[in-house]
Amino acid sequence: xxxxxxxxxxxxxxxxxxxxxxxxxxxxxxxxxxxxxxxxxxxxxxxxxxxxxxxxxxxxxxxxxxxxxxxxxxxxxxxxxxxxxxxxxxxxxxxxxxxxxxxxxxxxxxxxxxxxxxxxxxxxxxxxxxxxxxxxxxxxxxxxxxxxxxxxxxxxxxxxxxxxxxxxxxxxxxxxxxxxxxxxxxxxxxxxxxxxxxxxxxxxxxxxxxxxxxxxxxxxxxxxxxxxxxxxxxxxxxxxxxxxxxxxxxxxxxxxxxxxxxxxxxxxxxxxxxxxxxxxxxxxxxxxxxxxxxxxxxxxxxxxxxxxxxxxxxxxxxxxxxxxxxxxxxxxxxxxxxxxxxxxxxxxxxxxxxxxxxxxxxxxxxxxxxxxxxxxxxxxxxxxxxxxxxxxxxxxxxxxxxxxxxxxxxxxxxxxxxxxxxxxxxxxxxxxxxxxxxxxxxxxxxxxxxxxxxxxxxxxxxxxxxxxxxxxxxxxxxxxxxxxxxxxxxxxxxxxxxxxxxxxxxxxxxxxxxxxxxxxxxxxxxxxxxxxxxxxxxxxxxxxxxxxxxxxxxxxxxxxxxxxxxxxxxxxxxxxxxxxxxxxxxxxxxxxxxxxxxxxxxxxxxxxxxxxxx
Ligand code: M6R
Numbered sequence: 001x002x003x004x005x006x007x008x009x010x011x012x013x014x015x016x017x018x019x020x021x022x023x024x025x026x027x028x029x030x031x032x033x034x035x036x037x038x039x040x041x042x043x044x045x046x047x048x049x050x051x052x053x054x055x056x057x058x059x060x061x062x063x064x065x066x067x068x069x070x071x072x073x074x075x076x077x078x079x080x081x082x083x084x085x086x087x088x089x090x091x092x093x094x095x096x097x098x099x100x101x102x103x104x105x106x107x108x109x110x111x112x113x114x115x116x117x118x119x120x121x122x123x124x125x126x127x128x129x130x131x132x133x134x135x136x137x138x139x140x141x142x143x144x145x146x147x148x149x150x151x152x153x154x155x156x157x158x159x160x161x162x163x164x165x166x167x168x169x170x171x172x173x174x175x176x177x178x179x180x181x182x183x184x185x186x187x188x189x190x191x192x193x194x195x196x197x198x199x200x201x202x203x204x205x206x207x208x209x210x211x212x213x214x215x216x217x218x219x220x221x222x223x224x225x226x227x228x229x230x231x232x233x234x235x236x237x238x239x240x241x242x243x244x245x246x247x248x249x250x251x252x253x254x255x256x257x258x259x260x261x262x263x264x265x266x267x268x269x270x271x272x273x274x275x276x277x278x279x280x281x282x283x284x285x286x287x288x289x290x291x292x293x294x295x296x297x298x299x300x301x302x303x304x305x306x307x308x309x310x311x312x313x314x315x316x317x318x319x320x321x322x323x324x325x326x327x328x329x330x331x332x333x334x335x336x337x338x339x340x341x342x343x344x345x346x347x348x349x350x351x352x353x354x355x356x357x358x359x360x361x362x363x364x365x366x367x368x369x370x371x372x373x374x375x376x377x378x379x380x381x382x383x384x385x386x387x388x389x390x391x392x393x394x395x396x397x398x399x400x401x402x403x404x405x406x407x408x409x410x411x412x413x414x415x416x417x418x419x420x421x422x423x424x425x426x427x428x429x430x431x432x433x434x435x436x437x438x439x440x441x442x443x444x445x446x447x448x449x450x451x452x453x454x455x456x457x458x459x460x461x462x463x464x465x466x467x468x469x470x471x472x473x474x475x476x477x478x479x480x481x482x483x484x485x486x487x488x489x490x491x492x493x494x495x496x497x498x499x500x501x502x503x504x505x506x507x508x509x510x511x512x513x514x515x516x517x518x519x520x521x522x523x524x525x526x527x528x529x530x531x532x533x534x535x536x537x538x539x540x541x542x543x544x545x546x547x548x549x550x551x552x553x554x555x556x557x558x559x560x561x562x563x564x565x566x567x568x569x570x571x572x573x574x575x576x577x578x579x580x581x582x583x584x585x586x587x588x589x590x591x592x593x594x595x596x597x598x599x600x601x602x603x604x605x606x607x608x609x610x611x612x613x614x
């Protein structure tokens with residue numbers, strides 16, 4: 001959701017800005033822009049729509065623009081004001097000397113705007129961001145010091161922001177700061193970088209520092225200085241980034257989503273490494289710092305998350321209740337934060353997030369922390385805001401996920417929940433050793449089973465082709481795979497814009513069945529176990545209403561061929577592990593349908609990879 005890049009050094013800044021923005025495209029955006037300083041003058045270049053539109057504009061004047069060795073760039077995901085060139089960042093003050101890029105939302109922008117207008121500022125855009133440009137300009141007029149101007153300007157701002165600022169009269173400096181929005185500084189030789197995420201700078205440097213809330217950084221080509229909001233100097237905490245630039249390559253796949261789906265067998269192996277060493281040994285989860293006696297005494301667990309991470313949490317609930325006998329509530333973070341939640345020191349609160357930057361989940365865990373709960377974070381980004389606020393951090397090691405539609409991070413979250421549940425069950429002695437050994441064994445062989453599905457993806461491709469003309473879909477399942485139905489439907493609607501809804505199969509006859517006819521395919525997740533026969537009956541009920549039926553199943557019962565119009569068979573697996581397998585064909589089905597429909601698979605419209613506003 002929005003992306004910032006800033007560069008100061010000795011190379012044409014525009015090249016680095018456009019490359020950096022390209023590597024942030026996955027965050028989701030609808031316009032883009034850069035500000036550079038060419039021969040002592042701040043110049044802006046902006047375009048609506050894809051980054052390529054901006055690249056075309058820059059190309060026409062490349063010789064001129066490339067003279068600048070300082071610049072800031074931005075991709076914008078519209079919050080205040082429509083996507084347009086006027087609303088695209090960077091924004092400037094009235095004299096055009098201050099240029100600013102911003103992620104986040106300024107909550108008091110209306111009051112600020114009124115004050116600034118009363119003082120003679122003229123606003124050109126509908127954005128909240130433009131207020132910061134005018135505010136910084138007015139503070140600079142008083143202080144003649146850009147860092148100080150930013151520092152005192154931010155004291156008047158309420159809300160979330162990561163910003164980067166340049167000033168025409170301060171040619172050798174970028175100032176940046178953050179509050180509740182991520183910002184990372186990259187350290188080079190004779191050049192320095194600032195960005196809202198690592199992919200923007202990883203190909204230039206692996207030396208980085210994450211800025212904390214309210215810290216202000218001043219970058220020149222040869223120096224990086226950080227202060228806090230009270231002007232105290234902050235020592236530099238430079239770390240080596242774990243990411244490899246190759247993570248940003250499609251490696252021959254047509255889309256990042258397809259590549260990431262194919263990475264899942266290795267992701268499972270990664271997540272298990274070092275934690276599940278041997279089926280006879282206990283799971284080792286040194287990341288969980290919750291005292292073992294406290295863990296035994298836990299009265300309840302609450303899991304907060306959004307979107308796909310929420311679905312992983314639902315699988316987690318099922319496994320933890322089954323193996324540990326602790327009641328687990330799962331709630332969308334956006335709901336959790338606006339009601340009276342009953343939580344205390346006997347409640348473990350788990351936040352699940354691929355990005356670790358989802359605003360609603362951050363707010364939820366902060367609320368729970370204040371009430372004394374131990375906060376355990378399951379995230380793919382150990383460098384994120386949520387990770388830094390965690391009491392226990394379970395990193396899911398899925399590597400960077402570029403496609404907006406989450407796939408491999410979901411798999412890694414689900415596998416992490418198996419490990420966490422077994423870990424707790426072993427401490428609590430709440431499940432039989434045989435049961436736990438069976439699950440551990442299944443986890444170890446899971447990657448091969450996923451590989452078998454990937455090797456037979458042409459069947460899924462055929463099914464996708466046959467059903468790609470439908471405008472609506474229903475996904476049904478029961479028990480542990482209810483979450484799989486929700487996640488499969490979410491994948492389809494996210495990238496193909498088809499109206500797909502996941503239902504608990506038993507709920508079909510309580511309403512949704514009214515919608516069924518030949519135009520509404522029903523996909524059943526029909527995995528062997530407690531609810532197999534029940535789902536089969538629900539599928540029969542749908543058939544009786546002329547719905548076309550698809551099954552994802554590990555059953556080899558040939559009678560299914562009579563009932564279902566299309567069957568996607570997956571390897572056999574214990575029911576409790578089945579969500580980790582059944583989701584793979586659903587990811588592929590969504591992918592191939594979207595591809596047949598010619599959709600922008602990796603960057604679906606209106607969506608952002610990291611949702612940093614509430
Ligand atoms: O980074 P998070 O896991 O906290 O993000 C939560 C959702 O925004 C995210 O899962 C979203 O639903 C994805 N687009 C799913 O594919």
